[in-house]
Amino acid sequence: MxxxxxxxxxxxxxxxxxxxxxxxxxxxxxxxxxxxxxxxxxxxxxxxxxxxxxxxxxxxxxxxxxxxxxxxxxxxxxxxxxxxxxxxxxxxxxxxxxxxxxxxxxxxxxxxxxxxxxxxxxxxxxxxxxxxxxxxxxxxxxxxxxxxxxxxxxxxxxxxxxxxxxxxxxxxxxxxxxxxxxxxxxxxxxxxxxxxxxxxxxxxxxxxxxxxxxxxxxxxxxxxxxxxxxxxxxxxETLPPPALDEAAIAALPAMHVEDTPGANTIAALTDFSNQAFPGRGPVAEDGSWTRYEMLKHLVYLLTHPDGSTEPLVIAVPGDREVDPKRLEAALSPAVAAPFTDADFARHPVLAKGYIGPAGLGLDSDSGIRYLVDPRVVPGSSWVAGAGEAGKHVYDLVFGRDFTADGTIEAAEVRDGDPAPDGSGPLxxxxxxxxxxxxxxxxxxxxxxxxxxxxxxxxxxxxxxxxxxxxxxxxxxxxxELNHDEKGLCWPRALAPADVHIVATGKGQEVFDEAERIAAELEGRGIEVLYDDRPKVSPGVKFKDSELLGVPTSVVIGRGLASGTVELRDRVSGEIRELSPQEIVEAVVAEVRGA
Amino acid sequence: MxxxxxxxxxxxxxxxxxxxxxxxxxxxxxxxxxxxxxxxxxxxxxxxxxxxxxxxxxxxxxxxxxxxxxxxxxxxxxxxxxxxxxxxxxxxxxxxxxxxxxxxxxxxxxxxxxxxxxxxxxxxxxxxxxxxxxxxxxxxxxxxxxxxxxxxxxxxxxxxxxxxxxxxxxxxxxxxxxxxxxxxxxxxxxxxxxxxxxxxxxxxxxxxxxxxxxxxxxxxxxxxxxxxxxxxxxxxETLPPPALDEAAIAALPAMHVEDTPGANTIAALTDFSNQAFPGRGPVAEDGSWTRYEMLKHLVYLLTHPDGSTEPLVIAVPGDREVDPKRLEAALSPAVAAPFTDADFARHPVLAKGYIGPAGLGLDSDSGIRYLVDPRVVPGSSWVAGAGEAGKHVYDLVFGRDFTADGTIEAAEVRDGDPAPDGSGPLxxxxxxxxxxxxxxxxxxxxxxxxxxxxxxxxxxxxxxxxxxxxxxxxxxxxxELNHDEKGLCWPRALAPADVHIVATGKGQEVFDEAERIAAELEGRGIEVLYDDRPKVSPGVKFKDSELLGVPTSVVIGRGLASGTVELRDRVSGEIRELSPQEIVEAVVAEVRGA
Missing domain, CATH: 3.30.930.10 (Bira Bifunctional Protein; Domain 2)
Structure with missing residues (x-):
């Protein structure tokens, strides 16, 4: 007890x-x-x-x-x-x-x-x-x-x-x-x-x-x-769009570099494209350009567990951010940090702000690791930085105009993305x-x-x-799952005790009876938490009982004079008045789930 | 199981x-x-x-x-x-x-x-x-x-x-x-x-x-x-000899320095004293000199928890060694290490090999801590180094000729030493x-x-x-307490299982019967360790059973054909032959102590 x-x-x-x-x-x-x-x-x-x-x-x-x-x-x-x-x-x-x-x-x-x-x-x-x-x-x-x-x-x-x-x-x-x-x-x-x-x-x-x-x-x-x-x-895992075969790829327009003055954000580049080349977007059915195909390049410094470092370039569709947790999981145990200005200075081949796969050394010769989002499949067509200020490459086709060292699951997952097994939106x-x-x-x-x-x-x-x-x-x-505004509501099998006995009032007979009930319940194998504090008010005891969250409580107080004690349910708040003779069986039944 | x-x-x-x-x-x-x-x-x-x-x-x-x-x-x-x-x-x-x-x-x-x-x-x-x-x-x-x-x-x-x-x-x-x-x-x-x-x-x-x-x-x-x-x-705690009062101390012979050529060990000094001053020993009833009163001085470097150090001189009767564990306990949390030659060189007042309390700076002026064995009581008389080679002081009386900064319980305790409470030899x-x-x-x-x-x-x-x-x-x-040459002998209440069931032989009926007995015992709340290994010899199984030390074992083997199984007691080695029908009750009785 x-x-x-x-x-x-x-x-x-x-x-x-x-x-x-x-x-x-x-x-x-x-x-x-x-x-x-x-x-x-x-x-x-x-x-x-x-x-x-x-x-x-x-x-x-x-x-x-x-x-x-x-x-x-x-x-x-x-x-x-x-x-x-x-x-x-x-x-x-x-x-x-x-x-x-x-x-x-x-x-x-x-x-x-x-x-x-x-x-x-x-x-x-x-x-x-x-x-x-x-x-x-x-x-x-x-x-x-x-x-x-x-x-x-x-x-x-x-x-x-x-x-x-x-x-x-x-x-x-x-x-x-x-x-x-x-x-x-x-x-x-x-x-x-x-x-x-x-x-x-x-x-x-x-x-x-x-x-x-x-x-x-x-x-x-x-x-x-x-x-x-x-x-x-x-x-x-990302559900990639269908890849094109060689013949289909060959039929795509050739890549071309365009002046894109002022289009130095994904949004601006999308707007520019819609104005300069209306109806020629490669993805939307109506030919409009979307942020999706504005291929975004991010550069990281990768630190391996042995302390060695190397640059890493990642390409994701322009409408998605990189999710730091997915990036971390994809690269673990190596750790990636965004390239600093000092890092860029050490790697002049990576032209900050205009990175794209074409003409930038992001081929096997550069020695720089280059990973792309799984949506970048053979035959997919992109717009990307041309490696110099104010210029972008259009109709840049993966598998024809550029390749990568592999794919990476780093782009954010969004509500509504398709499940990879075709089981519907996520x-x-x-x-x-x-x-x-x-x-x-x-x-x-x-x-x-x-x-x-x-x-x-x-x-x-x-x-x-x-x-x-x-x-x-x-x-x-x-x-977390089992509480309300008053306190904890332990499930019966996990509560710190089976029953919380609350003796209220000042009369010795209340405490004597509570003591008797507590002892009898304990004798029946019931785990008893007994609030026997002599000088604590009923209000405080009830509040504590609700806070502590034992599923069943027995209140022995003023009613005892008229022959009743209360059986309370912590979750429902239900109160049953029973005689002191009935209470032990009632508690046992509650606890044993009878 | x-x-x-x-x-x-x-x-x-x-x-x-x-x-x-x-x-x-x-x-x-x-x-x-x-x-x-x-x-x-x-x-x-x-x-x-x-x-x-x-x-x-x-x-x-x-x-x-x-x-x-x-x-x-x-x-x-x-x-x-x-x-x-x-x-x-x-x-x-x-x-x-x-x-x-x-x-x-x-x-x-x-x-x-x-x-x-x-x-x-x-x-x-x-x-x-x-x-x-x-x-x-x-x-x-x-x-x-x-x-x-x-x-x-x-x-x-x-x-x-x-x-x-x-x-x-x-x-x-x-x-x-x-x-x-x-x-x-x-x-x-x-x-x-x-x-x-x-x-x-x-x-x-x-x-x-x-x-x-x-x-x-x-x-x-x-x-x-x-x-x-x-x-x-x-x-x-050491039971000290009785101290003398001032009058008794005053009646003791005055201290005097003597040449003690070659007496550079406790043993040599004792022999020398018995030859040079026969019958004048202060402790033995016949006046002989003993190693006891050849007061031995040991010097340590004390390191305090804060890292500070100081020398410490300890005096013990010449017939006792310092017990390192008692010394450690007495000084904790400070730690003592024996003085090295370098330490002696830094403290020239401590003349290695001739240390004694007289004329050596081991008074309050020296600043060097000096602790004595509890047997060094007021009025006790000692022989000690005189601070220069080849000389010792005789009739050196504690409380008259020298004092200390306190006592220390560092000397070894010996079989037969008196208990401090007078309850007899230790x-x-x-x-x-x-x-x-x-x-x-x-x-x-x-x-x-x-x-x-x-x-x-x-x-x-x-x-x-x-x-x-x-x-x-x-x-x-x-x-450690519960083993013999064959292995462990766990007490019943602490054994890893209540009973060790050993099925021996190759007959399927042996394993079937062992399985039945094991299941029935488990159903009775008995913790069963069951050696069901199919291809292990009886000898190995018995040896393992003795090594593992479960107090009761049941052997089901060749006897089964003639209707008997064995109940073995790990400690006594007693073997009872019982029928397979009797065995469960017999094990339960053993385990429950009936």
């Missing part, structure tokens, strides 16, 4: 100054968590009870698919992370430290390397596989901008699981098992999620999906179509990443030399998956 | 090369733990199950005394630890790191500061107290010499509890509660412990006791007397520190300004206790 008179719980009437979102506000005000440093939180007794229930659900679903729980330290040596490249790839997000001998360590952001080594240590045959291991443990990432309470922190509890298979088909099966376990887990947590195609990012590997919980306070943007396509914005949605599953493939096993002997006695590299759930973030998402 | 065929368990026949103690050897060989870095271990499935059971017992006993569980991050900011001095006092034992903004953080060795701030955050009145908070969580200490598997690690799981009281009497009561909880906890863990007076060390505070588990592999030395005195060697014993409880008093509350309003509305500084149990070390101690 938790007695409010002596428990380490203090509710706050005021919102914390730094709280942007409801879950942060309410978890702090309800005495569930406290901040101890930027992005580092402490779990107080009521919050910890919720956290443990969430952990237990996650654990049960991992056990149910044959997951075996282990526990690794957060402190790990540099060497394995060096071998996979993550020591560098994680950049400033990694907490690095040295021990007294100046050996390098890190606080693990995830544990792929260590699980790989553990399996290498114990297993040697394909018969040992498949195996699925997991842990529930504190992770550390030195986020640049920790925010929104538990939504983005620098320390957080994560369930991370790792599958080890001898074959690709085995990996597919392990991945599907985890995918199912995740669906059941979020279902039990009451968190609707959309499974989105995702970018694998620094993790490497091939197939990857995120479990995104749609919410306004989410940091992720994802897209869905009515036909069932869902993807993180970073992972959306809708942009905000979401919170609750889980992420990866088919890592053999990246880690290769880097760390994890092989098993196959059926023919030959060494075969193991293939792996990794599967994460942000456990502390799940608590925040649950609080 | 844990199935050995698919579980992440591999037993080893060979001891790990670096294993010094049985717990380390066997926990690794039984697949409970693996080393991931120096002093950093991973918990594999079987080990984790034991760890969780130990944690749960610790938790229940904390809850039973009103402890409230919370959870702090290991990563904490420097500032609070700076204010209490521990940022510096912990020296190289503290893992320090910086975040991306170059702000200083640490991996907490314990959390006094953070709990103090949490209470300060939430509480403001004496009515809020007492409160007792605890957590079970990973701690980090950069030990110079991690060793012996889990016995001394750099990361370990600790239960740390903190009490907050408004009064000294309250602290006494909280301390006694924890003391009782510790006795019950170690009792349930089956770990005999001796409660020893302890040195508070870097924690500060007044009363402090250690729970030491007597074992040869322990790193601590403690003393016990038949009369019930027990203390860590660092905390043993016996030296090896032990392992399982728990440590401290009355911290107001040190942390003062440093961090934790006050509450008292009954008169005045701010009163809170008084605190701190209470730690090494949870991972407890697992090692349990393994």
């Amino acid at each position: 938790i007695r409010l008179s002596s428990s380490f719980v203090r509710t706050l009437r005021e919102d914390p100054a730094d709280a942007e979102v409801a879950s942060h506000r309410l978890l702090v005000r309800a005495g569930c968590i406290r901040r101890s440093a930027a992005g580092v939180y402490t779990w107080l007794p009521l919050g910890l009870k919720v956290l443990r229930k969430v952990e237990q659900i996650v654990r049960e679903e991992q056990d149910a698919i044959g997951g075996q729980e282990v526990l690794f330290s957060a402190l790990q040596p540099r060497e394995p992370y060096e071998r996979t490249g993550r020591w560098e790839d994680y950049g400033p997000n990694l907490f690095r430290l040295q021990d007294r001998r100046q050996d390098d360590y890190l606080l693990a952001p995830t544990h792929e390397e260590m699980f790989t080594l553990a399996v290498k240590d114990l297993f040697s045959s394909y018969k040992d596989l498949p195996t699925m291991l997991y842990q529930i443990q504190s992770k550390y990432r030195d986020e640049a901008r920790p925010r929104a309470g538990l939504l983005r922190t620098r320390e957080f509890i994560m369930k991370d699981a790792y599958s080890f298979d001898a074959t690709d088909a085995g990996l597919d099966a392990s991945y599907e098992k985890q995918r199912g376990a995740y669906q059941r887990t979020f279902d039990r947590l009451g968190l609707p999620t959309v499974i989105c195609r995702a970018d694998a990012g620094a993790m490497g590997g091939s197939r990857s999906e995120e479990f995104l919980h749609p919410t306004e306070v989410g940091e992720d943007t994802f897209v869905v179509s009515d036909g069932g396509y869902a993807a993180n914005v970073e992972a959306v 809708r942009l949605t905000r979401g919170m990443e609750m889980g992420h599953i990866f088919q890592l493939g053999r990246k880690y096993a290769e880097a760390l030399d994890l092989t098993v002997l196959d059926e023919n006695g030959k060494a075969a590299v193991v293939t792996m998956g990794s599967y994460g759930i942000g456990v502390t973030r799940a608590v925040a998402a649950i609080a | 844990i199935r050995l065929s698919s579980s992440f368990v591999r037993t080893l026949r060979e001891d790990p090369a670096d294993a010094e103690v049985a717990s380390h050897r066997l926990l690794v060989r039984a697949g409970c733990i693996r080393r991931s870095a120096a002093g950093v271990y991973t918990w594999l499935p079987l080990g984790l199950k034991v760890l969780r059971k130990v944690e749960q017992i610790v938790r229940e006993e904390q809850d039973a005394i009103g402890g409230q569980e919370v959870l702090f991050s290991a990563l904490q900011p420097r500032e609070p630890y700076e204010r209490t001095g521990r940022w510096e006092d912990y020296g190289p034992n503290l893992f320090r790191l910086q975040d991306r903004r170059q702000d200083d953080y640490l991996l907490a060795p314990t959390h006094e500061e953070m709990f103090t701030l949490a209470v300060k955050d939430l509480f403001s009145s004496y009515k809020d107290l007492p409160t007792m908070l605890y957590q079970i969580q990973s701690k980090y200490r950069d030990e110079a010499r991690p060793r012996a598997g889990l016995l001394r690690t750099r990361e370990f799981i600790m239960k740390d509890a903190y009490s907050f009281d408004a009064t000294d009497a309250g602290l006494d009561a909280s301390y006694e509660k924890q003391r009782g909880a510790y006795q019950r906890t170690f009792d349930r863990l089956g770990l005999p412990t001796v409660i020893c007076r302890a040195d508070a060390g870097a924690m500060g505070g007044s009363r402090s006791e250690e729970f030491l588990h007597p074992t040869e592999v322990g790193e601590d030395t403690f003393v016990v007397s038949d009369g019930g005195y027990a203390a860590n060697v660092e905390a043993v 016996r030296l014993t090896r032990g392992m520190e399982m728990g440590h409880i401290f009355q911290l008093g107001r040190k942390y509350a003062e440093a961090l300004d934790l006050t509450v309003l008292d009954e008169n509305g005045k701010a009163a500084v809170v008084t605190m206790g701190s209470y730690g149990i090494g949870v991972t070390r407890a697992v090692a101690a349990i393994a």
